Amino acid sequence: DQQVKQNSPSLSVQEGRISILNCDYTNSMFDYFLWYKKYPAEGPTFLISISSIKDKNEDGRFTVFLNKSAKHLSLHIVPSQPGDSAVYFCAARISNFGNEKLTFGTGTRLTIIP
Amino acid sequence: NAGVTQTPKFRILKIGQSMTLQCAQDMNHNYMYWYRQDPGMGLKLIYYSVGAGITDKGEVPNGYNVSRSTTEDFPLRLELAAPSQTSVYFCASSYASRETQYFGPGTRLLVL
Numbered sequence: 001d002q003q004v005k006q007n008s009p010s011l012s013v014q015e016g017r018i019s020i021l022n023c024d025y026t027n028s029m030f031d032y033f034l035w036y037k038k039y040p041a042e043g044p045t046f047l048i049s050i051s052s053i054k055d056k057n058e059d060g061r062f063t064v065f066l067n068k069s070a071k072h073l074s075l076h077i078v079p080s081q082p083g084d085s086a087v088y089f090c091a092a093r094i095s096n097f098g099n100e101k102l103t104f105g106t107g108t109r110l111t112i113i114p
Numbered sequence: 115n116a117g118v119t120q121t122p123k124f125r126i127l128k129i130g131q132s133m134t135l136q137c138a139q140d141m142n143h144n145y146m147y148w149y150r151q152d153p154g155m156g157l158k159l160i161y162y163s164v165g166a167g168i169t170d171k172g173e174v175p176n177g178y179n180v181s182r183s184t185t186e187d188f189p190l191r192l193e194l195a196a197p198s199q200t201s202v203y204f205c206a207s208s209y210a211s212r213e214t215q216y217f218g219p220g221t222r223l224l225v226l
Binding site: 002004009032041042043044045046089095096098099100101102103104105106107 | 118149154155156157158159162164172204206210211212214215216217218219220
């Protein structure tokens with residue numbers, strides 16, 4: 001039962017263009033969402049997050065949008081750079097007073113074409 | 115400041131063997147986690163710990179054991195390795211459960 005889904009295993013985008021990575025979830029109890037970035041042979045690193053009380057959060061070139069009614073979030077990267085080539089994981093959690101655990105999606109491999 | 119370190123980086127085990135995956139963090143984090151990532155899948159939580167002496171099961175704990183005798187270390191023990199345990203194992207830590215999790219570089223395990 002995959003509660004967090006990333007339906008696109010891979011995505012290729014031209015350098016300088018916008019990259020849009022999508023994530024869907026099924027559990028309406030999730031109230032906090034995160035994106036992690038992973039390079040080969042390294043562990044995931046935190047990129048950006050959003051609380052369910054917001055619909056947008058921006059950090060430099062990275063913006064995350066949340067559509068709660070559709071149970072959908074997306075990560076926008078503008079402009080895309082070669083260093084953005086990585087696997088991106090969407091994750092979600094439920095606030096539970098010290099017992100929060102992350103549920104991860106399957107990841108999307110982003111390739112930026114120079 | 116090394117962050118989260120994991121050893122070994124890669125290991126081949128025969129079916130039925132046992133081994134311990136080591137994880138250490140130097141950030142004085144209370145929470146530590148073990149995940150596994152299978153090809154084409156997301157990270158699945160195996161075990162976690164909220165502090166020294168306290169551990170709890172995650173989503174996929176069968177075939178594994180953990181201990182947390184110190185704040186810094188959180189080893190993962192595999193008893194009677196099985197091919198289904200072939201995976202990449204990541205250790206992570208965070209100051210609190212709502213704080214950012216920091217991941218180690220992973221241990222790639224192959225069980226033949």
